[in-house]
Amino acid sequence: MARKVLVLGEVRDGSLRNVSFEAVSAAKTMAEGGDVIGLLIGESVASLAPQLIQYGADRVITVEDAKLKSYTSDGYAQAVLAAVEAEQPEGLVMGHTALGKDLSPRIAAKLGAGLISDVTALEVAGGNVVFTRPIYSGKAFEKKIITAGLLLATVRPNNIAPLALDESRTGETKSLAVTIKDLRTTIKEVVRKAAEGVDLSEAKVVIAGGRGVKSAEGFKPLQELAKVLGGAVGASRGACDADYCDYSLQIGQTGKVVTPDLYIACGISGAIQHLAGMSNSKVIVAINKDPEANIFKVADYGIVGDLFEVVPLLTEEFKKLTV
Numbered sequence: 297m298a299r300k301v302l303v304l305g306e307v308r309d310g311s312l313r314n315v316s317f318e319a320v321s322a323a324k325t326m327a328e329g330g331d332v333i334g335l336l337i338g339e340s341v342a343s344l345a346p347q348l349i350q351y352g353a354d355r356v357i358t359v360e361d362a363k364l365k366s367y368t369s370d371g372y373a374q375a376v377l378a379a380v381e382a383e384q385p386e387g388l389v390m391g392h393t394a395l396g397k398d399l400s401p402r403i404a405a406k407l408g409a410g411l412i413s414d415v416t417a418l419e420v421a422g423g424n425v426v427f428t429r430p431i432y433s434g435k436a437f438e439k440k441i442i443t444a445g446l447l448l449a450t451v452r453p454n455n456i457a458p459l460a461l462d463e464s465r466t467g468e469t470k471s472l473a474v475t476i477k478d479l480r481t482t483i484k485e486v487v488r489k490a491a492e493g494v495d496l497s498e499a500k501v502v503i504a505g506g507r508g509v510k511s512a513e514g515f516k517p518l519q520e521l522a523k524v525l526g527g528a529v530g531a532s533r534g535a536c537d538a539d540y541c542d543y544s545l546q547i548g549q550t551g552k553v554v555t556p557d558l559y560i561a562c563g564i565s566g567a568i569q570h571l572a573g574m575s576n577s578k579v580i581v582a583i584n585k586d587p588e589a590n591i592f593k594v595a596d597y598g599i600v601g602d603l604f605e606v607v608p609l610l611t612e613e614f615k616k617l618t619v
């Protein structure tokens with residue numbers, strides 16, 4: 297059954313986040329040959345439309361307004377609801393990011409729609425779109441369908457492969473005029489905590505440090521390894537609680553969920569709450585002094601040793617490969 301599916305492209309610092317292309321790929325599966333329509337919201341975002349089309353959207357609609365310069369659930373909800381009203385889609389997809397997690401329940405509530413969040417895979421079976429999502433902190437997966445109304449889903453970054461970029465694809469970009477009512481909250485300024493580096497939740501390589509790094513200074517070898525591998529640095533809550541790094545780096549049940557191609561855990565014991573945020577990584581390497589550490593149970597490769605010896609050695613070896 298062909299469906300019309302709307303996909304929210306997520307813009308950060310003037311660029312589309314990768315998860316937008318993954319969401320387009322998910323929308324393509326849901327659409328079963330129907331129209332996939334990109335939706336871009338912001339102050340000035342139309343120039344990003346061709347990229348969404350090259351990744352598989354058939355056309356793009358934009359909602360532009362100075363009030364949409366920064367994300368607010370209030371403003372974005374008005375824009376998304378107007379697009380849904382104008383297009384009457386059967387499906388709506390966005391990233392399971394901080395933005396998507398905030399916006400999607402509001403949209404679901406306003407439309408009385410079913411919402412399936414944190415989707416890691418999807419397929420069409422028996423005429424239904426079947427969504428797979430983790431439960432019990434990633435220890436099991438459930439498969440779910442929405443039986444009536446709009447199919448609203450958020451997709452976990454780094455799980456659904458984007459379609460191949462096709463620079464020859466073209467499509468229409470249309471601006472949708474929406475009168476954004478006065479917002480109840482206004483963002484005056486955005487102050488970034490981590491000014492540089494790869495976005496942790498979308499990184500293909502994550503080097504994570506735990507209490508075993510022993511100090512803020514102890515994160516330096518991890519930062520160097522991350523730099524060589526083009527990855528991001530993350531942390532256990534143990535390291536954050538000890539003030540070795542900022543809480544924005546925390547991975548786990550109460551932190552970020554990451555699914556990189558390579559996760560290197562350094563001086564992390566592997567508490568269940570930490571595993572909840574990283575155990576679905578494709579390849580896990582653990583470096584720990586204690587051969588009995590729980591982290592080795594989920595690791596594909598384990599190195600029993602002192603991280604301050606092992607990490608610089610790895611950095612040197614990877615440097616040789618990347619020269």
Ligand code: FAD
Pocket residue numbers: 505506507508509531532533534535546547548549550551562563564565566567568569570573583584585586589601602603604
């Ligand atoms: P530790 O458990 O102290 O482990 C340090 C490890 O470093 C040890 O295994 C040690 O052998 C090793 N080590 C020490 N020195 C070296 C060295 N030189 N070289 C190599 N290895 C070395 N935790 C999270 O991470 N994320 C969460 O989201 C989270 N949420 C939580 C939510 C709740 C409700 C609760 C109760 C807890 C939560 N925790 C979370 C905390 C979690 O239970 C653990 O306390 C925490 O993950 C431990 O961090 P750690 O592994 O860095 O520290």
